[in-house]
Amino acid sequence: LQEVSLPDEVGQVVEAELRKLRRYNEQQPGYQSLRDNLEWIADLPWNKTTVIDEASAPALPHARLILDRDHYGLDKIKQRLLEYLAVRQLKEDGRPPILCFVGPPGVGKTSLAKSIAGALQRPLQRIALGGVRDEADIRGHRRTYIGSMPGRIIQGLKRAGVNDAVFLLDEIDKMASDSRGDPAAALLEVLDPEQNFHFTDHYLNVPFDLSKITFVATANDLRGISAPLRDRMEIVSLGGYTYEEKHHIARTYLFPRQLQEHGLQEVQLDLPDDMLDYVISSYTREAGVRLLEKRLAALCRAVAVVVVEARSDDHHGEETPPSIRVDRELVEKVLGPCMFEPTEVADRITSPGIVAGLVWTSVGGEVQFIECTTMPGSGKLLLTGQLGDVIKESAQIALSWVRGHSSELGLGTKAMHLEKEDLHIHFPAGAVPKDGPSAGVTMACALVSFLSGACMPDDVAMTGELTLHGHVLPVGGIKEKMIAAQRAGLKRVFIPARNMADVTHEVPKSVKNTLEIIPVKRAEEVLSHLWDLQFSHSEAKL
Template identity: 50%
Template sequence: MVDQYQERRVPLLPLRGVLIFPGAIMHLDVGREKSVKALEEAKQNDQFLFLATQKQTTKEDPTEEDLYRIGTFAKIVQSTKLANGTVRVQVEGLQRASLTGFHDHGDVLVADIQLFEQDGKADTETEALMRTLLSMYDQFSKQSKRASQETLATLKETTAPEQFADLIAANLTLKLSQKQTLLEFIDVKERLQKLIEFLGNEQEVLGLEKKIGQRVKKSMEKTQKEYYLREQMKAIQKELGDREGKTGEIAELKEKIESAEMPEHVYEKAIKELSRYEKMPANAGESSILRNYLDWLIQLPWTKQTEDQLDVKKASKILDEDHYGLEKVKERVLEYLAVRKLTNSMKGPILCLAGPPGVGKTSLARSIARSLNRKFVRMSLGGVRDEAEIRGHRRTYVGAMPGRLIQGMKRAETINPVFLLDEIDKMANDFRGDPASALLEVLDPEQNNTFSDHYLEEAYDLSNVMFITTANNIGTIPGPLLDRMEIISIPGYTELEKKQIARNYLLPKQVKEHGLTKSQLPVKDEALTKIIRHYTREAGVRNLERQLASTCRKAAKMVVMEDRKRVTVTEKLVEEMLGKPRFRYGMAEQEDQIGAATGLAYTAAGGTTLSIEVSAVKGKGKLTLTGKLGDVMKESAQAAFSYIRSRSEELSIATDFNDKTDIHIHVPEGATPKDGPSAGITMATALISALTGRKVKREVGMTGEITLRGRVLPIGGLKEKAMSAHRAGLTTIIIPKENEKDIDDIPASVRDDLTIVLVEHLDQVLKVALNESEDKK
């Protein structure tokens, strides 16, 4: 008998997914190299070995921590080597044993074990437990097809409680963890009590299975096997109160739909789709599509909104904190707030902030959201050419998603955010549709309360959204779309405004980001002016911020390497930090020129000055235009040329100059495309100067379209052009009479430094722009 041995050292055989009770005989297929070696060692050691179950079946080479401590001391009854190298072995469990020592010899595992002695006697309490258990197993065997009558007969003849308990445990369908629990109960009474608990649960489950089977059978007589199994699963979950699996998922989805506060038509659609999803097999291709669709309906905001902050004074303070100047935009936002406060209802206006890069259009939209206490969402339209980006994809497509508008609303989590449509002038269209046309419905307050997204298939209300768009050039925006927006022009900043912005916003930000303090980096006013004038040339302040960042980096280096406590940025130090000046401040000519006039132009980056040069030499009347001019600009040159021919006598120009003089009109910076009609009077002035020999005044700039009769027509972008003239050092600008209404838009600081001459005809232009001829002096 093995009872006489208390401690032993035997080969160790780790088991995966199985467990052997004492008294049980089981066949095992052994394939792992160490396990096969353990069998060989056991054969040389009286056929004894220790069987311990692995905690994780996936572990190929288990260590001591991977094995349960309590296992079975067993004996090999028979072993056979199969053709594939696996050893099929029959083992008999003898006793419970505890693993006290683990030895990995490289090719074989060896265990030190302690055997638990078997008492074999049954007292009165143990006898009662055994009778109870025998009665329950008798009833269980009648209910279950898995219990054998041979086992029941053996149990009736078994008097030893240890053998009785292990025999029942071996013949119950239990989880591996439950079997291990029974194996670890050394006290036989505790083991018998746990078996009564497990057997009671098994009987209850068998009763429920029978009840469920009867219920399902009545309703499923003519159905397929798959449907039968699915209904059986639902019935099981209902009986057990199991909210996991699809039943629980459906209940959870329905609960979310109820609490999403959807409009009635959307709610009905969601319930209908949920019903379809419930009936659909989990492995069906459309199942995931339906689930994704329901998630979108649930997660979209339908009624949730933030409360507007209608304190106009507080909103004004916030706007002033974030941005300097931009009075028109701020005024428009405050007007909206005032009206909203008085009426308590107003459809969101569609504002379009138009202006060159770097003037703060996007950050201003963010500040508007903050002043209104609304969520902010930004959507970039630059390069968008697919209509589905706006309206979404049909759900029939693989990977279908809602449009970016609906995605933005989901991110906002409210129905009244400030929604920024950035770079609306840079959309394109191709065979995939026209996104600009799709935006027509979005940006129409009369229509966007029923916005249709192809993915949602249900109307979504966008009327509470405050849409703001930005553009560099409104000329590229389609007319119908432009008509839906209120254009607010942000032309650029004056030098005075740039200084204020740099001093109050940009410099403190860059000083903080570079780990400095205000006291460590004082910047003189003249240094700031030099950076603005000689190191930047822009309408906005983006490049100015880069130069200030560069200044902070240089100062940080000085503080660290030279151990300086303070770096004062002076006008002289600016050149040491940023290098030689990149731009010449004041682009006006140094002296009066013949055949060279200064025009004022408007570009996507703001206003600029444009020098137009004309050369007249003897020839055959050839007219040459260079400088990468657009068609409109070439036509302006032709119109000016024709006007001069028609008025050659009044202008003291030879009437046959067009037959004997070659004329070359050139606009410098030939690599940059140029177009537009407003250079008409500038070309005409330069032509007349070249043909008459009269000099053009260097301090004069001009803009205006010319007709064949010499009339000067109005132009756009006067504010930007006036600011560029001021920046270039011009003192007089000539503008069309019809643009008089736009003079008030020019900042007072610029207007006070310029002499503005209004003209209706080219003759008036010539009187101001040209010096008197030498003959008349």
């Protein structure tokens, strides 16, 4: 403790604790607890910072090189990180914003944090917050408890050995609260620049300055982060990867890494581009590349067996490694039958009342089918598919709009029969919870399709919130939804007109070139494009 340069306030507390410790006998209760506490204080990096050689000090070209080496694409994200690092260099004693990377699994959130640490040449400490529901995990336990210890922040500081490390708060949206307190509320003090210079862990009971730490957080879903905590961070959204980006990442990063991890040489496993595309399209349906890497690992394991067996059969001891070329037969033997058919949408939309919509979830964009039918009843609206309150209200709005415009749609008599029939709207994949307003237009089209008997084109999907007067309002997740549409082989997509700015600035060109994106302001425009309806005061016919 004498060798550690402690702040005055902490030094006074430590001197008092040392005097108390001298009066204790080693066998007395509380002696070991007090000694452990003082050892923790002595081990913390109160004034130790990262030593960086001036000749190799982090510079923007070096940071750009690291980001380009570790990540493909993500140009806007990289630019934001370079801005962040530039400000850090110009004003080292400033209070940088706390970045929170939000996106589906496998898009590179954690690796971006590692790149930040590499660019700053500082150690990285990862704190996994998934499942944390005890405030003491952040602030520590009081010494009165048996087996008490500091919180994860102080433990990370001890491991880092410096007080200016990069702390990755992983899965910050997966925290929960119970009778033991709310860890998200405890993080408010940690992440607030006005308070974290005087952070007091319950176990140490002395303040520690956290203001030099660079905090970076990751999350899959913003809805899992409390509003006060979200307000203290700058949200950086990461979208899903396109087919072209996945192919490049797999060829450049994932496949060579899997070869190395499985002890294989490039000459032993030949993966043609067409087979790589087949694996991406038929065995993965994700926004990121995590599952794709698992598929490549499975192929490498299968080839590893062949290589080892060939060695054992080689009685002459000649090292002539076998070369295996991946074909469709080998892929299906190792990975099983094709999981995702390119004709899935066409196979599903086979009768009136079935429509493909686009949804945005915490794991990326998805194609969501909507089905409707009627049966004898009393005019009830049945909704199934594990739906939330918002989507249930959207269904009621869609039904009200269709009934209110039945004469214009040529559905006069059929709409009247709804009073004597029950209408059932179902969202398949019933085990997956669904909510949000973006399926309003899709449900309206499904109702018109069923009541008119006109089948929906099998290359069309749509998204947009519907109002009672037929206006189509903007929705979120446009980039992810467009990528999902491309992935499903769709050709035409209807989106709210006010979302065209998102298409211009966020959707990659490779996606826009394969889709006909049609902006609409009203639901009637969608129906006019689909079935050439002419809206007037007289009945329009499909």
